[in-house]
Amino acid sequence: MTKFADAFTALIGNEGKYSNNPADPGGETMWGVTKRVAVANGYTGNMRDLTLDVAQTIAKTQYWDKYRCDEFDAHIGFQVFDAAYNGGHPAQWLQQACGAVVDGAIGPGTIAAVCAADPMKVVMRFDAYRLQYLASLKMPTFADGWMNRIANNLLIGAQ
Incomplete structure (x- = not known):
C-alpha cells in the first residue's frame, strides 16, 4: 500500500x-x-446520493493530505488515515507512538520522529493508543465494529 488510492480502497472495506x-x-x-x-x-x-468519488475527494483533502500521510511509511500512513477518517486524535496518537512532542500538529518534528522510528513499532503503539481511546468512549453499540476495523487494518499491514 503505497498510494492514496490503495489506502482509500482498504479504508472503504471498513466502511x-x-x-x-x-x-x-x-x-x-x-x-x-x-x-x-x-x-x-x-x-x-x-x-x-453521495458518490464514492465525492467521498474519495473528501477523504484525500480532509484526512490523507491534512495528516500528511504521504510523508510516512505506507503502513503508518494508512493507520493515521483510517483513524482520522473514523474519528479520534490521530495526530496525538502518532506523536505518542514515535516519541515526538504531543501538540496535535503534524509538522517537521513529528515527521522526523516518525521517519526515524521503526514503522511496525509506531503502528503497534498507534493502534494501542487508538484502542485505549475507543474503550474510553463506552459505546458498546460500536465497540465490536471498531475492534474488527483495527484488527482488519493490522492484518492488511501484515500482508
Whole structure:
C-alpha cells in the first residue's frame, strides 16, 4: 500500500454505505463521510446520493493530505488515515507512538520522529493508543465494529 488510492480502497472495506444510526454521534453518513463533513466540503445533495468519488475527494483533502500521510511509511500512513477518517486524535496518537512532542500538529518534528522510528513499532503503539481511546468512549453499540476495523487494518499491514 503505497498510494492514496490503495489506502482509500482498504479504508472503504471498513466502511458501509448509507447509515443514520441514532446512537452514532456522527449522524447521517455515506461511505463513512458524515453529513457535517460533506456539507463543509460543498456537498448539497441527499446523503444517500453521495458518490464514492465525492467521498474519495473528501477523504484525500480532509484526512490523507491534512495528516500528511504521504510523508510516512505506507503502513503508518494508512493507520493515521483510517483513524482520522473514523474519528479520534490521530495526530496525538502518532506523536505518542514515535516519541515526538504531543501538540496535535503534524509538522517537521513529528515527521522526523516518525521517519526515524521503526514503522511496525509506531503502528503497534498507534493502534494501542487508538484502542485505549475507543474503550474510553463506552459505546458498546460500536465497540465490536471498531475492534474488527483495527484488527482488519493490522492484518492488511501484515500482508
